[in-house]
Amino acid sequence: xxxxxxxxxxxxxxxxxxxxxxxxxxxxxxxxxxxxxxxxxxxxxxxxxxxxxxxxxxxxxxxxxxxxxxxxxxxxxxxxxxxxxxxxxxxxxxxxxxxxxxxxxxxxxxxxxxxxxxxxxxxxxxxxxxxxxxxxxxxxxxxxxxxxxxxxxxxxxxxxxxxxxxxxxxxxxxxxxxxxxxxxxxxxxxxxxxxxxxxxxxxxxxxxxxxxxxxxxxxxxxxxxxxxxxxxxxxxxxxxxxxxxxxxxxxxxxxxxxxxxxxxxxxxxxxxxxxxxxxxxxxxxxxxxxxxxxxxxxxxxxxxxxxxxxxxxxxxxxxxxxxxxxxxxxxxxxxxxxxxxxxxxxxxxxxxxxxxxxxxxxxxxxxxxxxxxxxxxxxxxxxxxxxxxxxxxxxxxxxxxxxxxxxxxxxxxxxxxxxxxxxxxxxxxxxxxxxxxxxxxxxxxxxxxxxxxxxxxxxxxxxxxxxxxxxxxxxxx
Ligand SMILES: Cc1cc2nc3c(=O)[nH]c(=O)nc-3n(C[C@H](O)[C@H](O)[C@H](O)COP(=O)(O)OP(=O)(O)OC[C@H]3O[C@@H](n4cnc5c(N)ncnc54)[C@H](O)[C@@H]3O)c2cc1C
Numbered sequence: 001x002x003x004x005x006x007x008x009x010x011x012x013x014x015x016x017x018x019x020x021x022x023x024x025x026x027x028x029x030x031x032x033x034x035x036x037x038x039x040x041x042x043x044x045x046x047x048x049x050x051x052x053x054x055x056x057x058x059x060x061x062x063x064x065x066x067x068x069x070x071x072x073x074x075x076x077x078x079x080x081x082x083x084x085x086x087x088x089x090x091x092x093x094x095x096x097x098x099x100x101x102x103x104x105x106x107x108x109x110x111x112x113x114x115x116x117x118x119x120x121x122x123x124x125x126x127x128x129x130x131x132x133x134x135x136x137x138x139x140x141x142x143x144x145x146x147x148x149x150x151x152x153x154x155x156x157x158x159x160x161x162x163x164x165x166x167x168x169x170x171x172x173x174x175x176x177x178x179x180x181x182x183x184x185x186x187x188x189x190x191x192x193x194x195x196x197x198x199x200x201x202x203x204x205x206x207x208x209x210x211x212x213x214x215x216x217x218x219x220x221x222x223x224x225x226x227x228x229x230x231x232x233x234x235x236x237x238x239x240x241x242x243x244x245x246x247x248x249x250x251x252x253x254x255x256x257x258x259x260x261x262x263x264x265x266x267x268x269x270x271x272x273x274x275x276x277x278x279x280x281x282x283x284x285x286x287x288x289x290x291x292x293x294x295x296x297x298x299x300x301x302x303x304x305x306x307x308x309x310x311x312x313x314x315x316x317x318x319x320x321x322x323x324x325x326x327x328x329x330x331x332x333x334x335x336x337x338x339x340x341x342x343x344x345x346x347x348x349x350x351x352x353x354x355x356x357x358x359x360x361x362x363x364x365x366x367x368x369x370x371x372x373x374x375x376x377x378x379x380x381x382x383x384x385x386x387x388x389x390x391x392x393x394x395x396x397x398x399x400x401x402x403x404x405x406x407x408x409x410x411x412x413x414x415x416x417x418x419x420x421x422x423x424x425x426x427x428x429x430x431x432x433x434x435x436x437x438x439x440x441x442x443x444x445x446x447x448x449x450x451x452x453x454x455x456x457x458x459x460x461x462x463x464x465x466x467x468x469x470x471x472x473x474x475x476x477x
Contacts, residue, residue: 062089063401066147066157068137068339070094070122072103072383073163073371076390076475078130084398091155092125093147095136099476102221103383104468105191106229108199110236112421115196124477137164140343142364159397162345162352163370163386164337166190166221173332174307184310185328189221201327202233208243209326212315214305215250216331219351221372221381223256224417224427226331231261234269234294235420245293247325249317251304256380257417257427260447264419264457269294274301284450305330336373343367351375356433357409358396359389368393377438379431384413387475409433416464424448424460 065081067074070092078092099120107113122132136150140160147155168187170176181187186194186201205211211233215226230248237244255261258277263284265271270288273281274296297303302319308330309315314322315330335341335350345352345361352369353362359374361367370393371386379385388411396406411431418424425448432441440446448460 062087063158064156065090065397066155066160067092068147068160068162069164069337069371070125070132071099071163071165071371071386072471072475073165073386073390074161075099075122075125076387077161077163077370077394078125078132079128079475079477080391080394081397082128082130084394085401086129088401090129091131091133092122093133093135093137093149093155094122095134097134098122100191101383101468101472102189102191103471104465105188105195106225106232108191108195109188109202109229110232110421111199118191118195120472120476122476137339138342140364140367142344142367145366158366159400160367161370161393161397162340162343162367162373163390164339164373166334166372166381167337168331169333169335173305173330175310176308176330176332180308180310181330184313185308185330187331188329189216189225189331189334198327198329202236202241205237205241205244205326207241208245209241210245210247210324211237211327212247212249212323212325212329214308214315214328214330214332215248215252215255217251217333219381220331220334222415223380223382224261224415224425227255227257227261228417228419229329230294230296231265231269231419232421238269243293245295247295247297247323249303249305249315249323250296250298251318253298253300257415257425257447259450260425260452261417261419263450264423264425265294268420268423271296274298281450336369340369340373345369345373347375349375356436356438357406359393360396368397378429378440379411379438380413380415382413382415383471383475384415385411387471388412390475411438414467416460416467418461418464420461422461423457424462424464425457426460426463 065088067078074092078090081088082090100118101120105118108115125132135153137147138150139148145157168189170178170181181194186198188195188198213226213230230246234246259281262273262277263281266285270290270292271294272288302317304318305315306318307316314324315328316322336346336352340346340352345363347353352374354369354374355362359368359370361369370389372381392409392411399406414426414428416424416426427446429440429442429446431438
């Protein structure tokens with residue numbers, strides 16, 4: 001029996017023993033301080049959490065569950081935790097009054113949906129008995145098990161779940177900055193004001209104008225997302241900005257869903273994929289009937305975007321080419337949201353290492369990190385991933401509180417994307433832990449069949465829109 005299990009069993013034995021409640025609490029505290037004296041910090045946290053759990057089981061104060069961030073991961077976790085443990089005392093701290101969903105936000109650029117359509121409120125969570133407070137979290141005291149907020153608040157917890165999303169590293173790109181992103185060259189990779197700005201810039205773009213999308217390096221949220229955005233903008237320009245060019249500058253040579261996206265670009269926009277795609281996909285491509293104005297310059301072709309000049313409205317690539325544009329959408333490198341680093345949860349990768357079974361931080365016991373901020377190996381940074389991770393972690397914490405073993409986890413992800421308004425594609429994966437890491441365990445093809453019919457592609461576009469509705473309901477209502 002390992003040390004953690006030995007200790008948990010001791011706590012459970014004390015809790016089950018026929019002794020008065022006050023003495024039981026003292027004994028449990030005694031275990032905790034003995035372990036702290038021995039420098040055994042992990043089980044110390046376990047002691048406190050087990051104590052809270054046993055108090056809950058004994059009809060005392062319920063375990064205090066604190067959640068930071070009410071995006072996809074945090075909201076889903078709070079909802080499912082409440083469903084699995086109706087008595088749990090759950091508080092969510094979120095800095096914004098409502099969530100602006102990132103998924104589906106590229107459709108704002110074409111006017112298919114409005115900024116208001118992206119807005120998701122927290123009434124559904126509140127009606128479930130979850131406390132959702134508008135608080136900007138600024139720090140963590142792991143020893144006191146307290147979170148600090150900008151308003152001076154201090155929130156104690158037995159279990160802390162953090163799902164703060166990402167931070168965009170504007171300053172990592174010469175010429176770029178937060179100020180430039182907010183006024184001249186938006187990224188819109190965290191949906192909000194910059195998404196609306198990009199929409200206005202596209203409306204103002206002249207006919208025959210040039211739109212440049214600078215794609216991010218790995219790892220980034222929503223792997224098919226930049227390419228979906230480029231396709232949707234290109235399709236829109238063909239009716240609204242005749243003769244416009246769309247150029248994707250890419251620090252990578254490939255991306256998730258690349259083959260099916262490129263088949264879509266080929267059929268819809270006369271795009272001729274570069275090698276090795278052209279050979280690999282030759283049976284599924286049509287011969288271009290005309291010239292395209294959609295371009296994809298990859299790393300190997302020197303296309304990596306390395307600098308911007310907001311005055312001249314240019315992007316410089318790794319090969320030294322200077323590309324002038326009327327509208328630039330620069331998606332810079334990213335890492336876990338700033339609060340994750342402020343809480344000391346990140347490693348040198350900029351993301352948060354976690355125990356794969358539970359998503360408990362390997363830095364601070366009792367703190368769990370979900371979604372884009374976590375290091376989840378083969379799982380992509382997607383809303384679907386954040387949602388499924390949240391459910392698995394809610395189950396793990398529920399079982400820990402009940403003193404039962406945590407079940408072997410399994411996760412899934414489906415990322416839908418559009419190559420055009422009526423041309424949907426997808427990647428679907430299942431995951432388990434293999435040799436200590438989260439690995440894909442698919443036994444079938446991940447992507448839509450290359451031979452999909454037009455009807456199947458239209459259906460996939462409908463599935464995407466219906467997924468947007470269902471994931472929002474599943475996470476927030
Ligand atoms: C254009 C685009 C398209 C996408 N399309 C898809 C798609 O089709 N399918 C898909 O699965 N995924 C998609 N995604 C990705 C998906 O939206 C994210 O992966 C998902 O939202 C991650 O969830 P999260 O909980 O990690 O972070 P988020 O959903 O970003 O939530 C983080 C929350 O934490 C809050 N927060 C941060 N710091 C603090 C603080 N200090 N104090 C209090 N609150 C704080 C934020 O305000 C936010 O509400 C897309 C993303 C983009 C940009």
